Amino acid sequence: MTLNAVNRDIPSNIEGYGNTGEKLFAGAFARNPEGCRASARIRSRGPNDGGKFLGSVREAIAASGLKSGMTISFHHHLRNGDFIVNQVLDECARAGIRDLTIFPTALFGVHKAMLPHIQSGVVRRIMGSVNGPVGQLVSLGGLEAPVVLRSHGGRPRAVIAGDVRIDVAFIAAPTADIGGNVSGRAGKSACGSLGYAFTDAEYADCVVALTDNLQHYPIAPISIPGIYVDFVVQVGSIGDPSGIVSGTTRVTRDPLRLLIARYASKLIEASPYFKDGLSFQTGAGGIPLAVTAFMKDAMKRRNVRGGFGLGGITGYFVELLKEGILKKLMDVQSFDREAVESISSDPRHIEISADWYANPWNCGAAVNQLDVVILGATEVDTDFNANVNTESDGALLHGIGGHQDTAAGAKLTIIAQPLLRGRIPCVVDRVHTVTTPGEVVDAIVTEFGVTVNPRRQNLIDACKEAKGKDAVPLVPLDELAERARRMSGPMTPVRQGDRVVGVVEWRDGTVIDVVRQIFPENISS
Amino acid sequence: MGFTETPRTAQAGTVESMDCLVTISASGERRQIEISGGGVSRFRAAMEQKINQVLDGLGSSENIAISVQDNGAVDTVLGARVEAAYLRFRGVIDA
Amino acid sequence: MRRTMLYLPGNNPNMLLRGHLFGADGLILDLEDAVSRSEKGPSRILVREILKHRDFDRCEITVRINGLDTEFWRDDLASVVPYGIHGIRVPKVETPQALKDIDDALSALESMSSVPVGATKVFCLLETALGIWNAYDIARASARVTAIIPGGEDLAADLRTSRSKDGTELDWARRMMVIAARAAGVDALDTAFPRIGDEEGLRRETEFAKQLGFDGKSVIHPNQIPIVHEIYDPTEAEIEKAKKIVQAATDAAAKGLGAVSVDGRMVDLPVVRRAEYTLERAGVITGRGR
Numbered sequence: 035m036t037l038n039a040v041n042r043d044i045p046s047n048i049e050g051y052g053n054t055g056e057k058l059f060a061g062a063f064a065r066n067p068e069g070c071r072a073s074a075r076i077r078s079r080g081p082n083d084g085g086k087f088l089g090s091v092r093e094a095i096a097a098s099g100l101k102s103g104m105t106i107s108f109h110h111h112l113r114n115g116d117f118i119v120n121q122v123l124d125e126c127a128r129a130g131i132r133d134l135t136i137f138p139t140a141l142f143g144v145h146k147a148m149l150p151h152i153q154s155g156v157v158r159r160i161m162g163s164v165n166g167p168v169g170q171l172v173s174l175g176g177l178e179a180p181v182v183l184r185s186h187g188g189r190p191r192a193v194i195a196g197d198v199r200i201d202v203a204f205i206a207a208p209t210a211d212i213g214g215n216v217s218g219r220a221g222k223s224a225c226g227s228l229g230y231a232f233t234d235a236e237y238a239d240c241v242v243a244l245t246d247n248l249q250h251y252p253i254a255p256i257s258i259p260g261i262y263v264d265f266v267v268q269v270g271s272i273g274d275p276s277g278i279v280s281g282t283t284r285v286t287r288d289p290l291r292l293l294i295a296r297y298a299s300k301l302i303e304a305s306p307y308f309k310d311g312l313s314f315q316t317g318a319g320g321i322p323l324a325v326t327a328f329m330k331d332a333m334k335r336r337n338v339r340g341g342f343g344l345g346g347i348t349g350y351f352v353e354l355l356k357e358g359i360l361k362k363l364m365d366v367q368s369f370d371r372e373a374v375e376s377i378s379s380d381p382r383h384i385e386i387s388a389d390w391y392a393n394p395w396n397c398g399a400a401v402n403q404l405d406v407v408i409l410g411a412t413e414v415d416t417d418f419n420a421n422v423n424t425e426s427d428g429a430l431l432h433g434i435g436g437h438q439d440t441a442a443g444a445k446l447t448i449i450a451q452p453l454l455r456g457r458i459p460c461v462v463d464r465v466h467t468v469t470t471p472g473e474v475v476d477a478i479v480t481e482f483g484v485t486v487n488p489r490r491q492n493l494i495d496a497c498k499e500a501k502g503k504d505a506v507p508l509v510p511l512d513e514l515a516e517r518a519r520r521m522s523g524p525m526t527p528v529r530q531g532d533r534v535v536g537v538v539e540w541r542d543g544t545v546i547d548v549v550r551q552i553f554p555e556n557i558s559s
Numbered sequence: 560m561g562f563t564e565t566p567r568t569a570q571a572g573t574v575e576s577m578d579c580l581v582t583i584s585a586s587g588e589r590r591q592i593e594i595s596g597g598g599v600s601r602f603r604a605a606m607e608q609k610i611n612q613v614l615d616g617l618g619s620s621e622n623i624a625i626s627v628q629d630n631g632a633v634d635t636v637l638g639a640r641v642e643a644a645y646l647r648f649r650g651v652i653d654a
Numbered sequence: 655m656r657r658t659m660l661y662l663p664g665n666n667p668n669m670l671l672r673g674h675l676f677g678a679d680g681l682i683l684d685l686e687d688a689v690s691r692s693e694k695g696p697s698r699i700l701v702r703e704i705l706k707h708r709d710f711d712r713c714e715i716t717v718r719i720n721g722l723d724t725e726f727w728r729d730d731l732a733s734v735v736p737y738g739i740h741g742i743r744v745p746k747v748e749t750p751q752a753l754k755d756i757d758d759a760l761s762a763l764e765s766m767s768s769v770p771v772g773a774t775k776v777f778c779l780l781e782t783a784l785g786i787w788n789a790y791d792i793a794r795a796s797a798r799v800t801a802i803i804p805g806g807e808d809l810a811a812d813l814r815t816s817r818s819k820d821g822t823e824l825d826w827a828r829r830m831m832v833i834a835a836r837a838a839g840v841d842a843l844d845t846a847f848p849r850i851g852d853e854e855g856l857r858r859e860t861e862f863a864k865q866l867g868f869d870g871k872s873v874i875h876p877n878q879i880p881i882v883h884e885i886y887d888p889t890e891a892e893i894e895k896a897k898k899i900v901q902a903a904t905d906a907a908a909k910g911l912g913a914v915s916v917d918g919r920m921v922d923l924p925v926v927r928r929a930e931y932t933l934e935r936a937g938v939i940t941g942r943g944r
Contacts, residue, residue, distance in 0.1 A: 456631015652695030
């Protein structure tokens with residue numbers, strides 16, 4: 035056992051993961067790359083080699099050379115509407131393939147269909163987020179190898195650095211042509227950006243595109259060019275459109291969320307970053323979206339012209355682009371119909387890969403240009419460490435998303451969250467799991483006001499200077515933690531076993547924390 | 560309407576956020592407590608203590624089963640719901 | 655300062671626990687209309703427990719009890735008065751005699767607890783034609799009375815009309831309320847605006863009430879608070895002018911001068927009073943106490 039830089043006991047060897055000796059988290063910017071990028075097998079397809087087109091998933095699995103024990107990857111642009119992960123795993127099971135490592139960019143509730151494949155040994159290992167019943171199973175020790183969690187930037191880094199080798203990448207393609215060119219912009223299953231799929235297409239030994247909208251060669255525009263794609267498969271349907279994109283995203287009317295959003299907006303307004311060129315990422319959650327609405331008012335009132343909006347893009351961001359409040363959108367994931375429509379028609383709405391978005395090991399990811407990010411967390415502790423992976427009962431139920439990357443990149447990282455969810459406090463003495471270290475978290479905003487990390491004295495000073503209607507209600511962390519303790523009362527610690535069921539990597543590939551097994555009686559129903 | 564005898568079951572509270580639904584019924588054993596819902600994993604001990612404290616304070620010594628369906632009630636709310644359910648069980652306040 | 659007083663349903667733990675966070679000047683924990691008949695008992699217990707453990711920051715805390723024509727009001731008072739609330743809001747007050755009954759009940763409860771006798775103030779809801787007619791006498795009936803408030807729905811019904819968008823039917827009652835309140839030296843607080851989503855309507859009605867002279871308005875949803883405050887809060891220019899006037903008056907008094915002059919214009923006492931009130935609302939000076 036050794037303590038890493040956020041005081042977490044990390045076993046020196048984790049069964050199913052490996053030695054951690056060289057890979058202990060040492061600080062947000064401590065580890066630098068060495069050597070060269072990894073590479074994929076070189077393939078060629080000449081004029082006389084026949085077409086790439088295949089008629090079924092089964093044929094594609096056979097053609098790809100997929101065998102037991104290999105690693106397969108998926109992207110999550112179809113979110114909870116995705117049919118591809120389940121279809122591919124079902125076919126693998128039928129073909130007698132076992133012991134697979136699945137390497138998705140994220141999993142959703144719909145993927146609980148893989149439970150029988152885990153139990154039967156088709157799936158041996160998951161490297162990616164788990165939730166719902168799969169998360170419960172993993173938390174209770176139902177998977178032999180630990181789940182490995184990486185951020186949206188940490189995942190392409192792991193591929194490019196050679197930590198993970200992808201044997202076959204299965205790319206759900208809302209539109210594709212016979213030459214393997216792929217786009218997310220059109221088709222009944224349109225999802226807009228295909229940002230999470232790019233690195234897999236470049237680095238997998240074999241790439242299979244699956245589409246329900248096959249077009250003549252070539253489609254335009256093209257997100258992933260056919261030069262990377264080995265096979266194109268036509269399937270009946272790659273997904274359920276209602277689960278892929280949500281309807282119009284509306285700003286919340288919930289007064290508590292609006293209050294927190296108003297405080298966060300005041301903090302941003304008081305900060306030195308509230309000036310022309312302001313760039314921000316707020317995602318699709320209730321509070322962040324309301325912050326965007328308040329910031330829009332403030333920017334209009336104070337005549338501030340924004341720069342770019344980043345990350346997962348909603349119709350609300352599209353509106354800001356159309357109104358000239360933002361100049362560009364950099365879109366790794368399009369959340370709703372308006373975003374899909376916009377990325378398909380407006381050249382100022384740019385599709386970016388996860389690598390481009392957030393990888394710490396390239397020549398400058400977009401997150402590095404970010405002024406402000408609004409994030410959530412299930413818990414934050416008195417060192418400002420944030421947990422987004424485990425719930426209050428210790429169950430591993432959420433992925434990292436872009437949390438680590440945007441927190442590290444942005445000049446102002448805000449975690450906005452109610453102090454209590456029911457009786458459960460979000461500010462605690464020690465988070466159950468460290469996802470993002472306190473050194474890159476600048477402020478916590480709750481219904482009680484704004485709590486600034488003492489490392490950011492300049493921000494505290496800026497807040498104190500704001501007066502009258504712009505005043506920022508500052509609450510010291512001790513007071514906030516004490517309030518949470520007083521309101522929720524004493525908590526029983528989570529009872530956990532020794533066995534490691536999840537490894538949380540920092541975006542640079544070091545181990546920032548591990549998640550240990552819990553027991554059935556712990557689980558909140 | 561018009562019940563004069565003690566009802567066999569009484570309830571108070573709701574399943575709304577930050578509330579709980581407390582059901583008290585006659586039981587073969589003395590004061591069985593059953594809790595389900597949001598607070599269970601981290602607050603079971605605190606909740607049992609609060610329930611006992613409220614019932615002791617009201618002088619309860621009957622054989623009753625208390626079932627709490629929790630949706631994030633803090634002690635203050637839990638105590639109020641247990642008291643109301645118990646007073647309804649005893650017919651002290653309207654059901 | 656009573657720009658806004660927020661109603662919180664007495665059987666809703668979420669609102670009772672969080673209502674104080676939304677920045678209203680006062681809270682009204684409601685045991686009356688927000689609580690169905692069968693829930694009166696549990697709500698009384700819940701409100702009592704929350705008052706015992708309260709953590710309401712700077713809000714003025716009041717409880718709306720059930721009407722004096724119900725069997726609930728004495729139990730309501732007994733559950734909340736011993737915990738030192740700022741006041742009670744009494745529905746459907748019609749005569750000065752009602753205040754005598756309330757006064758006696760409050761004094762009895764206060765003297766049995768650690769609350770000083772007379773400390774619990776009374777906010778009178780005048781929700782009938784008779785109540786409006788008797789407004790001045792009601793406001794003068796007890797030293798506990800601190801504000802009078804015209805009814806909305808109930809008053810419209812008693813007048814044999816219904817509420818309209820522009821509030822014509824309540825117009826006279828509102829004007830009467832301000833005159834009676836000023837004559838009696840208590841606050842005039844406006845009734846709540848019932849349409850939660852209609853921000854423009856709320857804005858219009860609040861501006862009208864403020865212009866009539868109301869000190870503030872009851873609100874039924876947290877999202878109404880910033881809108882009412884925005885209208886009631888003095889502008890920077892108003893604050894600067896008020897500072898000048900108050901300073902000039904202070905200087906004049908120090909020099910023993912009776913007349914006050916600001917920017918070459920004579921300013922009389924009511925103008926100084928209003929300037930002081932502006933600064934009080936802006937939080938620049940503290941109020942004279944009520």
